[in-house]
Amino acid sequence: MVNLAAPLWRRRIENVSRFVGTVEDEAAIRAEELLREVAEDARLLELLAQTADAAARALDDWKIDTLARVFVRGAWEATDIDSTQVVVDVVRQLERPHLRLMELLARPNPKRSGARTDGVPTPDRWPVKDIYAEDGGLVGALDALVSRLQSLGIAHDVAVGAYVGYETTWALTSFGKQCASYLSRRGNGREQG
Incomplete structure (x- = not known):
């Protein structure tokens, strides 16, 4: 046996x-x-x-x-x-795909450089279309990934109820930024091992 x-x-x-x-x-x-x-x-x-x-x-x-x-x-x-x-x-x-999304959300969104809300810079906000443009590999799994991150208190939709013509826009929470700091020294998430 x-x-x-x-x-x-x-x-x-x-x-x-x-x-x-x-x-x-x-x-x-x-x-x-x-x-x-x-x-x-x-x-x-x-x-x-x-x-x-x-x-x-x-x-x-x-x-x-x-x-x-x-x-x-x-x-x-x-x-x-x-x-x-x-x-x-x-x-x-968390698994590897969650890390890819967290790493993306932790970076400034190049399409939002200079973006402001009420005078406050908001380059760390990622509308869904920008996430797809930055990492097309997340397209099929984004809903499941953000659902897990949201349930863990890592990410949130910063645009919910903010204005007419609402567009889902994801960002890391303070706790998510803390978690990302633990993960930042481990490599790029695409490494094997």
């Missing part, structure tokens, strides 16, 4: 090993020392367990590395572990 579980567990062990290595690099601390410090705080220990579990189940290296960065920031730089747990849950639910 073929052991179907062995490759799965091997992959999860490799993922956790990569996660630990990235945590060590990001925190400039050895894993043993990290575990000693984390073990002293039940909430940090639970955060580590949740983040390592998400990394173990990840299908891509970018997600493992992002989860490691989120853990390090949450454990060492932030005082609100609850917020870090929310970010971990969000990253767990």
Whole structure:
């Protein structure tokens, strides 16, 4: 009989090993020392367990590395572990196509340079037609992608109810910009791994 579980567990062990290595690099601390410090705080220990579990189940290296960065920031730089747990849950639910859309929404829209609303610059707004023009590969999946990002609090339609002749216009929320900052150091989303 073929052991179907062995490759799965091997992959999860490799993922956790990569996660630990990235945590060590990001925190400039050895894993043993990290575990000693984390073990002293039940909430940090639970955060580590949740983040390592998400990394173990990840299908891509970018997600493992992002989860490691989120853990390090949450454990060492932030005082609100609850917020870090929310970010971990969000990253767990994102896949490569979501990242493509987030990366696009995080950039200034070249068709809106100089655009203003009530005297405030709005180059970070992306009407659907501009999204399609910038990345035609999102055409068939855009509704599903923005639905997920919207449900996670990452993106919102900034034009809803704003004026007659309404045009769906997407932008990252403040939380979406925070998530994008965790993801920005991982590469361009089209990398394999």
